[in-house]
Amino acid sequence: MHKIGVFVCWCGSNIAATVDVKAVAEAASKEPCVVYATDYQYMCSESGQNLIIDAIKEHNLTGVVICSCSPRMHETTFRKAAQKAGLNPYMVEIANIREQCSWIHKDMAEATAKAIVLARAAIAKVQLNKPLIAGESEVTKRCLVIGGGIAGIQTALDVAEAGFPVDIVEKKPTIGGKMAQLDKTFPTLDCAACILTPRMVEAGAHENITLHTYSEVEEVSGFVGNFTVKIRKKARKVKMDLCTGCGLCTEKCPMKKQPNEFNMGLDKRGAIYIPFAQAVPKVPVIDVEACLKFKTGKCGICSKVCTAGAIDYEQQDEIIEQKYGAIVLATGFDQIKPTKFGELGYSQYPDVVTSLEYERLMNAAGPTKGHLLRPSDGKPPKEIVFVQCVGSRGQSCRDKSYCSKVCCMYTAKHAILTKDHYPDTNIHVFYIDERTPGKNFDEFYRRAVEQYGVDYIKGQVGKVYEENGKLMVQGSDLLANEQITLAADMVVLAAAIEPDKTARSLGTMLTASMDTNDFFTEAHAKLRPVESPTAGVFLSGMCQGPKDIPETVSQAGAAAVKVIGLLTKDKLLGNPCVAHSDEMLCNGCSQCARVCPYGAITYVDKEFRVPGPKRVETRRVAVVNEAVCQGCGACTVTCPSTAMDLKGFSNRQIMSEVDAICK
């Protein structure tokens, strides 16, 4: 027989002004098993909690009902109080008589009557509560970072510095990501490579960091603290341990007609190549689609010239399996190819380029060695038109609804850098709004306008067409309220950024939720911005949403802190409100496992004694891995025999609430 205490909180006047708290306590005291009922001004205050603790001890309470604010607010507080008094914290139930009662009803009689029903439901439920003990699980003290851009590198370095081993998985042959492709960075105009490449080297050389480049995550299982990940190390066809990175093979390769991804296809590379000079690791990779040896079986020049004997045409993909305690998603972004925007002529005219292509054209290590020469004829452009928000902030199906955030600033950067090097160039920028919040950002943009005389035109571009060797840019000038047509030598499109294509499949593997744009969602938009709702999965950089380098680095650091916080723990306490299968009722039908999003249910063949001459029968029964189960309850409804039930939200508990409410 339970002994239940009911504690009705006034919440100052928040509850007491609309609900007759004394009447609620009085009504509750008449409910079965209730041995103590009282009201108090602030139950969550220290004295309020002491009142609960004292009552539990004095009346030997076996269950507690608090009629107060939402359980989302103070459930933890009251559970801790119960624990202090020696009561299992899960023997506490909350009746939400503030958010769901006093705050929404004006009539006192009505609100009081409802509060009594809510209290009754909680009392009915708590009688069926069972003491629950959260399970413990070990933490594997190793972190996986998926993505080797600046976000992944920063997180990895921070975690590695704290003393934990970190593996970086990068699908490209080198780490460095998009930042490696940038020329200068706003608003300080320091060179991206100069600040990034030392970090790449540091990551490559760090004793706690293992790089898996040219690798992809193949399979993820497990749960926070205990992930098991299969990583496919794609065959480079070059032995990492033997290669000295001399680059002779890349020079001698006869197949030098392959579009160079690093330079956005603006120049060519060989079939065996190192993406860029500062690549980490500085080991070439053979593009087997392009390689003559793989296509015809002849050639083999690279192998002949390699004095280290590092070329291995027979090399196969390798699958490695590793355990991790935490996983950081740092999968980054891509710039869309604005081919859907036919009116802007990107697919038609070589001198219409994306901003990332422009970035390469300006870069000293780029296809033009830093001389700004337009792709069509290699001449320096004198009139350049920049078009902002291409594919961003739109409503149509070809647009992204969001703001890509970095385009306003990098366009100002492009304008300033161009004017710095080629003062006789005229630059026009079509914009919808200039968005420059950030430290020294607006000042930077003002410099472009005031000091460099960049022509900013508020309006959008409707059409780009060719006439007499010029690109005619037709757009609207909203401030002058007129249609204008500019003759340009080059047009640069600030195309929208989007999450990397691989993010979706990783999201599915990790059960990390994503928004409709395929950006990973955070556990809480404000309070837990670097955590995924899936425990043990953290977010770093652009994969969570558009952001610039300083923001990316701060978020990467924040994610690292969360990882370190997790890996420092030896054991994790689980949520005890998990599914449990009654093996006496289980049919072993597998329906529950089919709907479990976490793969927490497995089946075992178990022997049971049965009446009759044959004394033992083997039955297949479900077993829930309590450390993996997150307690959603999907399995419980699928189970026809109700063998599967959820602790803390059992069938009987919920039905007792239903009964109390419908009485």
Next chain:
Amino acid sequence: MQGIIEKVTELLDNGTVDRVLAWKAGEFSYDRTPAVFDKESGLYGLVYDSFCVNNLSKYLIEESKKDGKVLVLMKPCDSYGLNMLIKEHRVDREKIYVLGVPCKCKVSVDKIKATGLTGILDIVEEGNDIKVTTVYGDTTLDRKDVLCDKCMVCKDKVVVVYDEKIESDETAGIEKLDRMAEVEALEAMTPDERFNFWRSQLSKCIRCNACRNVCPICSCTKCVFDNDNTGISSKANVDSFEENMFHIVRAYHVAGRCTDCGECSRVCPQNIPLHLLNRKFIKEMNELYGTYQAGTDAEAKDPLTAFTKEDAEPSVIYNR
């Protein structure tokens, strides 16, 4: 029939199987009861004809727990149920030898009686004629007129799971009825008319549990209605709610898994058209989630353990 006996004898004699789950003739020539035969008993009484209507698949739950291998005669429509039992691990496939047998639709003794014939002494099938001997004389009925209701909407004549099968090109030569016609007729009624229809039907329920016991899908170790801890257990219907509840819950539990074998309605001593509940679910799921036949494939996910992101909202029901 002769081919079946020969095959079964061969498999029993060469030790491939230890037992045979089939039908045997009962007291009257048209009575057919599921029965197990073994070497010791011999195959005396084993029969397979147009009166062998029972779905044998469910018996395999218990039969496959026993030692040795059991041979089962499997009609096409019953094999869907067997596939579900395999899918849900309710039977041990390794211990079952499935001999697929042809079916040209089964004859309903109830329907013969319903023609008004009384004092039946014997019923014999001769080609397409059903010859009934009664105490008053002999009558010949056209086989097509007295086929089981479930056979009138037969899925097809393909045994979906078997180790070996005996083929026959005999057919009933009937035109199949539209399986969903009865459901559609109910849907066309007003809610109150439907309510009255179902009340008049479900209030006949005597909770004999025949529908549950015959159903190859309804095979829980312990039924929720027999389990005091579920809060809904009941041995008898106390009021109209419980009459509704039992059948709604039963239909819901088999939703997406029901193969529409029609046994529930056939065995109901009160003649409640229970198959109309299951068929409603089948129709709804086919329309909303794509055509699905439970039991065709022992691997496929059934509609209620699957989803698509574009699924219809529940409001499709109240917007109708």
Next chain:
Amino acid sequence: MQVNESSKEFKPCIVAFCCNWCSYAGADLAGSNRLSYPADVKIIRVPCSCRVNPLFILRAFQRGADGVILCGCHPGDCHYTTGNYYARRRMTMLFSMLDYLGIEKERTRVEWVSAAEGAKFAATMNDFISTVQSLGENRKLRDLRCKE
């Protein structure tokens, strides 16, 4: 459909199942913003909309509820990734069956309410209550033992 003569005075009993992560938080937000809806609605907190067994809904009707509503995260936003997708199919089927049995289909509803949609929660409840009010008391599906 039976319309209660004094439907203005009729106080329906409404059970609302709300998932912990979105709709229960949405209900809390409605409270924080003092958005009122009738006291006839009583909320039961469940971890996810997929925790709601059709048995609970039938039980509520049996014990005298006049309407049952299930609220969960918007499809695609489930805390457990897929829970509400299953709930969506299950509830569609249950409601279809109740309708087929002649139970007024307006007595059941599913709405997706996010943690940010306090206003939607209040509006949904107001709308649902007025619908149930116009239907009057649930007579077709209840256990007569449970009513005086």
